Amino acid sequence: MNYQAALILRERLHRSCSQQDLCRGICAVSYPLMLVNRGLCGFLGSNSAILRSAAVQRYIPENLRARANALDGVMITAGSAVFSLLIGLLGEVMDFRLCLTMGGGIALLASWLLIHGRRRDARLVYERADAGAKVG
Numbered sequence: 001m002n003y004q005a006a007l008i009l010r011e012r013l014h015r016s017c018s019q020q021d022l023c024r025g026i027c028a029v030s031y032p033l034m035l036v037n038r039g040l041c042g043f044l045g046s047n048s049a050i051l052r053s054a055a056v057q058r059y060i061p062e063n064l065r066a067r068a069n070a071l072d073g074v075m076i077t078a079g080s081a082v083f084s085l086l087i088g089l090l091g092e093v094m095d096f097r098l099c100l101t102m103g104g105g106i107a108l109l110a111s112w113l114l115i116h117g118r119r120r121d122a123r124l125v126y127e128r129a130d131a132g133a134k135v136g
Contacts, residue, residue, distance in 0.1 A: 087100070
């Protein structure tokens with residue numbers, strides 16, 4: 001038993017609260033926060049998908065849109081599979097929480113490098129005016 005678990009056990013015995021009471025207390029806070037997090041992620045993810053779809057419709061020629069969307073789907077699926085396998089393999093030799101933290105850090109770094117680091121290039125894609133539209 002590690003030191004942290006021993007402290008929790010000692011405090012629980014001191015307060016004479018059961019495992020069920022402890023779980024109720026933790027779930028009373030963590031479950032609503034998880035629901036808010038999932039709602040926020042869903043909202044932001046759907047907004048991102050709408051922006052990407054609009055950019056594809058405006059920027060990529062009509063005869064290449066299906067290929068671009070297919071490539072996007074394949075890359076997302078393959079990337080998820082490969083990185084799930086890598087994090088799972090790391091989880092066999094390291095603490096699982098550390099593996100998830102490392103994976104999240106890699107995802108944040110990739111987002112920063114690929115999106116924030118190239119925001120000028122991305123702005124040209126999202127703010128491109130239609131050729132036939134009247135401006136002004």
